[in-house]
Amino acid sequence: MGARSLADTGVGYVDTQVARLYADDHPLRLASGESLSPVDVAYETYGTLNEAKSNAVFICHALTGDAHAAGFHVGETRPGWWDNLIGPGRPVDTNRFFVICPNLLGGCQGTTGPASPRGGVGEPYGLDFPILFMSDLVEVHRALLRHLGIARLYAAVGGSLGGMQVLQWALTYPAELANAVVVAASSRLTAQNIAFSAVARRAIMSDPLFADGHYATEGVNPDTGLSIARMLAHITYLSEDALSEKFGRDPQYGKQHPGFGIDFAVESYLDHQGEVFVERFDALSYLYLTRVMDYFDPFAKADSLAAISAKPLRWLVMAFDSDWRFGVEHSRYILRKLQKAKQDTTYREIPSPWGHDSFLLEVPRYHDTIRAFLEAGHA
Amino acid sequence: MGARSLADTGVGYVDTQVARLYADDHPLRLASGESLSPVDVAYETYGTLNEAKSNAVFICHALTGDAHAAGFHVGETRPGWWDNLIGPGRPVDTNRFFVICPNLLGGCQGTTGPASPRGGVGEPYGLDFPILFMSDLVEVHRALLRHLGIARLYAAVGGSLGGMQVLQWALTYPAELANAVVVAASSRLTAQNIAFSAVARRAIMSDPLFADGHYATEGVNPDTGLSIARMLAHITYLSEDALSEKFGRDPQYGKQHPGFGIDFAVESYLDHQGEVFVERFDALSYLYLTRVMDYFDPFAKADSLAAISAKPLRWLVMAFDSDWRFGVEHSRYILRKLQKAKQDTTYREIPSPWGHDSFLLEVPRYHDTIRAFLEAGHA
Numbered sequence: 001m002g003a004r005s006l007a008d009t010g011v012g013y014v015d016t017q018v019a020r021l022y023a024d025d026h027p028l029r030l031a032s033g034e035s036l037s038p039v040d041v042a043y044e045t046y047g048t049l050n051e052a053k054s055n056a057v058f059i060c061h062a063l064t065g066d067a068h069a070a071g072f073h074v075g076e077t078r079p080g081w082w083d084n085l086i087g088p089g090r091p092v093d094t095n096r097f098f099v100i101c102p103n104l105l106g107g108c109q110g111t112t113g114p115a116s117p118r119g120g121v122g123e124p125y126g127l128d129f130p131i132l133f134m135s136d137l138v139e140v141h142r143a144l145l146r147h148l149g150i151a152r153l154y155a156a157v158g159g160s161l162g163g164m165q166v167l168q169w170a171l172t173y174p175a176e177l178a179n180a181v182v183v184a185a186s187s188r189l190t191a192q193n194i195a196f197s198a199v200a201r202r203a204i205m206s207d208p209l210f211a212d213g214h215y216a217t218e219g220v221n222p223d224t225g226l227s228i229a230r231m232l233a234h235i236t237y238l239s240e241d242a243l244s245e246k247f248g249r250d251p252q253y254g255k256q257h258p259g260f261g262i263d264f265a266v267e268s269y270l271d272h273q274g275e276v277f278v279e280r281f282d283a284l285s286y287l288y289l290t291r292v293m294d295y296f297d298p299f300a301k302a303d304s305l306a307a308i309s310a311k312p313l314r315w316l317v318m319a320f321d322s323d324w325r326f327g328v329e330h331s332r333y334i335l336r337k338l339q340k341a342k343q344d345t346t347y348r349e350i351p352s353p354w355g356h357d358s359f360l361l362e363v364p365r366y367h368d369t370i371r372a373f374l375e376a377g378h379a
Numbered sequence: 380m381g382a383r384s385l386a387d388t389g390v391g392y393v394d395t396q397v398a399r400l401y402a403d404d405h406p407l408r409l410a411s412g413e414s415l416s417p418v419d420v421a422y423e424t425y426g427t428l429n430e431a432k433s434n435a436v437f438i439c440h441a442l443t444g445d446a447h448a449a450g451f452h453v454g455e456t457r458p459g460w461w462d463n464l465i466g467p468g469r470p471v472d473t474n475r476f477f478v479i480c481p482n483l484l485g486g487c488q489g490t491t492g493p494a495s496p497r498g499g500v501g502e503p504y505g506l507d508f509p510i511l512f513m514s515d516l517v518e519v520h521r522a523l524l525r526h527l528g529i530a531r532l533y534a535a536v537g538g539s540l541g542g543m544q545v546l547q548w549a550l551t552y553p554a555e556l557a558n559a560v561v562v563a564a565s566s567r568l569t570a571q572n573i574a575f576s577a578v579a580r581r582a583i584m585s586d587p588l589f590a591d592g593h594y595a596t597e598g599v600n601p602d603t604g605l606s607i608a609r610m611l612a613h614i615t616y617l618s619e620d621a622l623s624e625k626f627g628r629d630p631q632y633g634k635q636h637p638g639f640g641i642d643f644a645v646e647s648y649l650d651h652q653g654e655v656f657v658e659r660f661d662a663l664s665y666l667y668l669t670r671v672m673d674y675f676d677p678f679a680k681a682d683s684l685a686a687i688s689a690k691p692l693r694w695l696v697m698a699f700d701s702d703w704r705f706g707v708e709h710s711r712y713i714l715r716k717l718q719k720a721k722q723d724t725t726y727r728e729i730p731s732p733w734g735h736d737s738f739l740l741e742v743p744r745y746h747d748t749i750r751a752f753l754e755a756g757h758a
């Protein structure tokens with residue numbers, strides 16, 4: 001499920017591009033009041049923008065995603081992270097849509113973030129990078145759209161933190177998108193959600209090699225803390241049943257030799273997840289982006305429904321029944337708010353055993369629902 | 380709920396005693412095949428042993444508990460950890476029962492464990508302490524009973540890891556106890572259960588001050604790793620709803636100042652839990668005792684029901700509906716096994732919003748059930 005090879009028809013070979021969207025003469029004004037420049041954004045596109053520029057679909061990625069959502073980079077044998085969803089004939093059909101996916105602000109895969117050189121030329125920002133809010137991420141997405149000469153999206157689509165960006169965008173600028181797809185997201189983290197991220201951050205920041213955020217300058221990396229954060233997060237990405245089905249109580253080796261190493265298969269899985277993660281992700285991005293989620297609470301504002309009430313749009317909100325990171329109640333809460341604002345909302349709770357991770361997997365009923373929703377929409 | 384003062388009637392002032400139960404000329408033979416000596420056991424007793432020695436109730440404590448289950452130590456203002464359950468007129472009624480509570484083998488509060496001096500006189504064992512299994516913990520409990528001159532218990536009572544010890548004891552030596560009370564326990568951890576402990580152990584062992592287990596010798600302590608382990612565990616001890624009710628999304632300070640410190644109330648709670656834990660608990664005990672739980676799987680043995688089938692006893696098995704560390708399915712599994720062995724089993728799923736922690740709290744229906752079960756039993 002989900003794994004594809006070069007032999008698959010798909011969007012084929014793709015490249016990541018980088019655009020400088022903000023510079024010293026036009027810095028990014030952040031929600032905190034601070035300014036940031038330069039801001040570079042890495043992004044990929046798939047499919048062709050039509051003449052009316054009315055077929056653009058914007059993909060917002062989750063916490064540890066990147067701009068490489070579909071197709072293959074030359075020399076690589078694994079496709080982008082949402083390749084099962086995006087491509088010719090796939091639910092986000094590149095025969096019809098022009099698909100854009102950027103790395104988000106604060107990220108570490110080509111877009112400006114805390115590991116970027118200060119002012120574009122200096123040492124990495126480290127903890128001097130300004131605090132970000134969801135609205136900052138969306139402002140940069142909007143700047144990318146302007147850069148591409150697109151005034152309005154056919155749709156914005158995102159899962160988890162990606163869905164939260166879509167929600168923020170649609171609530172604030174409903175005229176800029178016709179259809180919003182919000183999958184396995186939350187509009188306000190629970191105390192438990194925040195608690196898990198707090199422990200992850202603690203593991204990162206208390207790693208001596210975090211070096212108060214100056215690890216890059218010092219030529220080290222908080223691998224230990226970052227891998228613990230990832231191991232912990234992975235437990236929450238899968239349902240308890242999925243972990244049981246995949247690993248049960250299986251020993252990692254034929255005969256168990258009890259000790260404090262990797263005795264059980266599930267320990268080997270977590271260990272591997274932690275190990276590969278530190279090769280591709282930055283510890284400071286993990287801190288900044290989890291805090292973006294912690295503070296996200298758009299419906300807390302008294303006038304949060306004013307804009308969409310004046311300019312309704314079409315919504316698809318989806319949750320997975322076995323997701324316990326952002327359980328169905330998170331999506332139901334979003335649904336109730338949208339209904340209050342009289343939006344055209346389709347809501348689905350998709351049966352899937354895989355927990356939060358389901359949004360990345362080729363769950364047929366989930367993919368069919370996105371396909372049908374996008375096919376039936378209007379620009 | 381649960382907090383009591385010196386003014387309460389209760390068992391009053393108590394002392395912890397220590398008995399040397401194994402020595403070089405009669406070492407403890409462990410399930411692993413290794414031997415251990417000496418083995419000292421710290422324990423407390425409440426109430427009076429009757430002449431027939433038929434009124435002894437044995438309390439098995441959970442992962443981070445100790446021998447001080449009830450009453451007050453001189454100079455302290457907080458009673459023992461299960462004082463709400465144990466005392467004159469309380470569910471485990473010291474007017475009727477003689478109550479015994481030891482610190483378990485591998486612990487760090489008076490009973491021999493990995494932080495104890497090797498051979499009773501040397502440097503701390505560290506990771507050279509032998510691997511323990513649940514049956515080892517029970518053998519030491521049995522040795523304490525012999526030391527006290529008691530051949531048979533009226534009851535053994537335990538919650539969480541405590542309930543697992545009771546289960547092991549009753550399955551192996553059913554003639555030694557008339558009534559078994561197993562609360563919020565598990566007879567086989569799930570992959571998710573093991574995974575949480577694996578991350579906790581990783582945090583401890585990767586703390587540079589863990590020093591390969593020689594931290595005591597080197598005069599340091601892995602406070603950071605141990606506090607992360609505790610913070611993580613605490614998330615699993617409370618239900619998501621309980622965390623929401625206690626903390627919600629409340630900021631820790633009146634006006635939030637976003638950053639990577641303690642922004643939310645739930646972060647302050649976890650931080651405090653981690654901080655006080657390292658003052659009272661040993662990192663190596665955490666490793667050894669979580670592994671005891673990981674490997675516990677008594678019903679996996681083909682003949683696991685033979686002993687109790689030949690010598691049935693009376694059981695009370697209880698779970699809490701909001702417990703997601705050892706959810707009700709763990710207790711239902713134990714129940715099914717006991718029913719298969721035609722045991723006299725009372726099973727209750729207690730409504731309580733507090734999650735796994737409920738077994739430590741004064742939940743009326745829970746306490747009433749224990750009271751009634753113990754009142755109705757026979758020695």
